[in-house]
Amino acid sequence: xxxxxxxxxxxxxxxxxxxxxxxxxxxxxxxxxxxxxxxxxxxxxxxxxxxxxxxxxxxxxxxxxxxxxxxxxxxxxxxxxxxxxxxxxxxxxxxxxxxxxxxxxxxxxxxxxxxxxxxxxxxxxxxxxxxxxxxxxxxxxxxxxxxxxxxxxxxxxxxxxxxxxxxxxxxxxxxxxxxxxxxxxxxxxxxxxxxxxxxxxxxxxxxxxxxxxxxxxxxxxxxxxxxxxxxxxxxxxxxxxxxxxxxxxxxxxxxxxxxxxxxxxxxxxxxxxxxxxxxxxxxxxxxxxxxxxxxxxxxxxxxxxxxxxxxxxxxxxxxxxxxxxxxxxxxxxxxxxxxxxxxxxxxxxxxxxxxxxxxxxxxxxxxxxxxxxxxxxxxxxxxxxxxxxxxxxxxxxxxxxxxxxxxxxxxxxxxxxxxxxxxxxxxxxxxxxxxxxxxxxxxxxxxxxxxxxxxxxxxxxxxxxxx
DNA sequence: TTTTGAGTTGTTCGA
DNA sequence: GTCGAACAACTCAAA
Numbered sequence: 001x002x003x004x005x006x007x008x009x010x011x012x013x014x015x016x017x018x019x020x021x022x023x024x025x026x027x028x029x030x031x032x033x034x035x036x037x038x039x040x041x042x043x044x045x046x047x048x049x050x051x052x053x054x055x056x057x058x059x060x061x062x063x064x065x066x067x068x069x070x071x072x073x074x075x076x077x078x079x080x081x082x083x084x085x086x087x088x089x090x091x092x093x094x095x096x097x098x099x100x101x102x103x104x105x106x107x108x109x110x111x112x113x114x115x116x117x118x119x120x121x122x123x124x125x126x127x128x129x130x131x132x133x134x135x136x137x138x139x140x141x142x143x144x145x146x147x148x149x150x151x152x153x154x155x156x157x158x159x160x161x162x163x164x165x166x167x168x169x170x171x172x173x174x175x176x177x178x179x180x181x182x183x184x185x186x187x188x189x190x191x192x193x194x195x196x197x198x199x200x201x202x203x204x205x206x207x208x209x210x211x212x213x214x215x216x217x218x219x220x221x222x223x224x225x226x227x228x229x230x231x232x233x234x235x236x237x238x239x240x241x242x243x244x245x246x247x248x249x250x251x252x253x254x255x256x257x258x259x260x261x262x263x264x265x266x267x268x269x270x271x272x273x274x275x276x277x278x279x280x281x282x283x284x285x286x287x288x289x290x291x292x293x294x295x296x297x298x299x300x301x302x303x304x305x306x307x308x309x310x311x312x313x314x315x316x317x318x319x320x321x322x323x324x325x326x327x328x329x330x331x332x333x334x335x336x337x338x339x340x341x342x343x344x345x346x347x348x349x350x351x352x353x354x355x356x357x358x359x360x361x362x363x364x365x366x367x368x369x370x371x372x373x374x375x376x377x378x379x380x381x382x383x384x385x386x387x388x389x390x391x392x393x394x395x396x397x398x399x400x401x402x403x404x405x406x407x408x409x410x411x412x413x414x415x416x417x418x419x420x421x422x423x424x425x426x427x428x429x430x431x432x433x434x435x436x437x438x439x440x441x442x443x444x445x446x447x448x449x450x451x452x453x454x455x456x457x458x459x460x461x462x463x464x465x466x467x
Numbered sequence: 468t469t470t471t472g473a474g475t476t477g478t479t480c481g482a
Numbered sequence: 483g484t485c486g487a488a489c490a491a492c493t494c495a496a497a
Contacts, residue, residue: 471497472495477489
């Protein structure tokens with residue numbers, strides 16, 4: 001009998017453990033492990049700068065776990081796969097499915113072509129706990145509200161999430177020797193020094209993803225439900241970029257958290273994984289979610305689209321410290337704490353009256369965890385035009401939010417050094433501080449920290465009226 | 468088919 | 483200072 005040669009195509013599953021496609025390929029014989037940077041089918045969803053940076057290091061880490069035998073390609077997967085199949089007499093092509101609409105389309109087409117060539121095609125689910133097509137209401141249509149989706153659809157009605165797998169035991173890997181077989185051909189690192197800065201904040205790759213989960217279980221989860229609201233503290237998992245690139249699977253996380261003593265903290269964290277599922281679920285059933293308002297009546301909304309407001313927002317120079325701290329955290333670290341994402345999002349949409357697309361695009365470029373499903377869902381939610389969105393009158397007040405969730409000012413002062421010496425009483429509204437206090441703190445409004453670019457009350461009423 | 472209750476994360480105002 | 487109502491009306495899910 002001829003031995004079996006399988007291509008395992010790594011896409012957003014950059015790990016060896018709990019990798020159903022890689023596991024089964026390895027069980028059956030020799031494997032050609034490949035990564036393809038697809039710059040042909042992506043259309044407008046080319047990776048953002050922060051994502052590319054992360055991907056570069058994640059690939060290096062994966063390459064190391066594979067003993068240096070990861071094969072790199074750039075171009076159209078169809079052509080690359082066909083060349084490889086012919087060259088190595090490949091029997092089967094395996095991959096773990098991705099759920100972005102453009103990937104679904106590409107992969108359906110690819111599967112057809114490979115099957116016609118007589119090649120075995122095996123695809124697996126390695127990134128979702130529940131398949132979007134399995135969870136439906138009794139009338140056969142998709143859910144649009146989170147709670148019934150999660151409770152009735154997933155927890156009660158759904159199939160239990162797949163159990164995680166170990167690393168495959170015997171690896172027989174085929175590596176294509178050539179000069180340009182290195183991650184550098186993908187050209188992922190930014191030309192400027194922006195990437196350098198990010199290095200301080202992240203440890204990338206499969207092992208670090210597992211370590212991050214471990215330390216979250218040891219500390220953050222114990223006060224997750226309350227603590228997750230405080231951006232200055234470490235109660236959130238920061239697993240999102242690891243999950244996005246598949247350095248760790250939601251299944252393993254689900255399994256580990258479920259095995260802990262069940263309480264309000266573990267349940268709340270599991271429901272956050274449920275929210276991630278819900279974003280993918282909606283993206284699957286409503287593939288235009290990244291572009292179009294899920295509620296059509298918002299199409300008529302009169303956005304202001306003032307470019308100078310957008311510039312100020314991006315740079316963290318709106319004059320509202322909690323907003324600015326968030327935007328500078330994004331620039332500095334490639335990440336924003338979830339509570340602050342809502343604050344800066346609400347501010348962009350409901351105080352600056354900018355279209356949520358602006359915010360989504362900036363996040364897409366800057367976030368190391370940029371994810372089409374979560375990002376478009378999140379922005380639609382905060383804008384109020386999503387399936388199960390915030391009511392129009394839910395407009396975050398950046399002063400109150402700061403006072404409430406950054407009580408000691410630790411978070412805000414970490415990113416706004418110019419306000420370091422301002423007493424907490426005025427930290428979230430420096431323009432209200434008496435001159436003597438500003439002087440003493442070395443804050444000169446309009447010089448080293450901006451005046452507020454919009455009036456809260458006024459812009460809030462403007463938004464309410466527009467809604 | 469009709470009815471009923473609910474819908475992640477908020478703020479403001481006035482008693 | 484605290485508390486409840488109002489901020490609108492609609493859509494969704496399930497009985």
